[in-house]
Amino acid sequence: xxxxxxxxxxxxxxxxxxxxxxxxxxxxxxxxxxxxxxxxxxxxxxxxxxxxxxxxxxxxxxxxxxxxxxxxxxxxxxxxxxxxxxxxxxxxxxxxxxxxxxxxxxxxxx
Numbered sequence: 001x002x003x004x005x006x007x008x009x010x011x012x013x014x015x016x017x018x019x020x021x022x023x024x025x026x027x028x029x030x031x032x033x034x035x036x037x038x039x040x041x042x043x044x045x046x047x048x049x050x051x052x053x054x055x056x057x058x059x060x061x062x063x064x065x066x067x068x069x070x071x072x073x074x075x076x077x078x079x080x081x082x083x084x085x086x087x088x089x090x091x092x093x094x095x096x097x098x099x100x101x102x103x104x105x106x107x108x109x110x
Contacts, residue, residue: 003043003045004045004046004049005045005046006043006044006045006046006047008036008040008043008044009040011036011043012033012036012037012040015029015032015033015036016033063095067091067092067095068088068091068092071087071088071091072084072087072088090102
């Protein structure tokens with residue numbers, strides 16, 4: 001698999017070469033090509049795996065459920081969009097072991 005070897009440019013070249021008699025298929029090909037070109041830097045799967053990072057969507061969805069939803073859906077809580085975003089950001093810093101960054105901002109503001 002070319003994406004697992006950071007060869008997304010080869011995938012893009014191959015998609016570019018595809019042709020069909022169907023305008024619907026060609027429209028779809030162009031949409032896929034646009035997506036790959038726009039997100040090429042996010043498809044460096046070998047690089048990310050070599051750094052010990054997860055590349056699938058499953059871990060992200062699970063993290064969203066355990067990190068964000070568990071905090072925001074506590075009994076009796078109601079949130080504005082801004083408030084929920086602020087709490088989500090703080091929770092992400094905490095869960096990423098980056099709380100020291102928040103502490104620096106708080107100390108600087110005090």
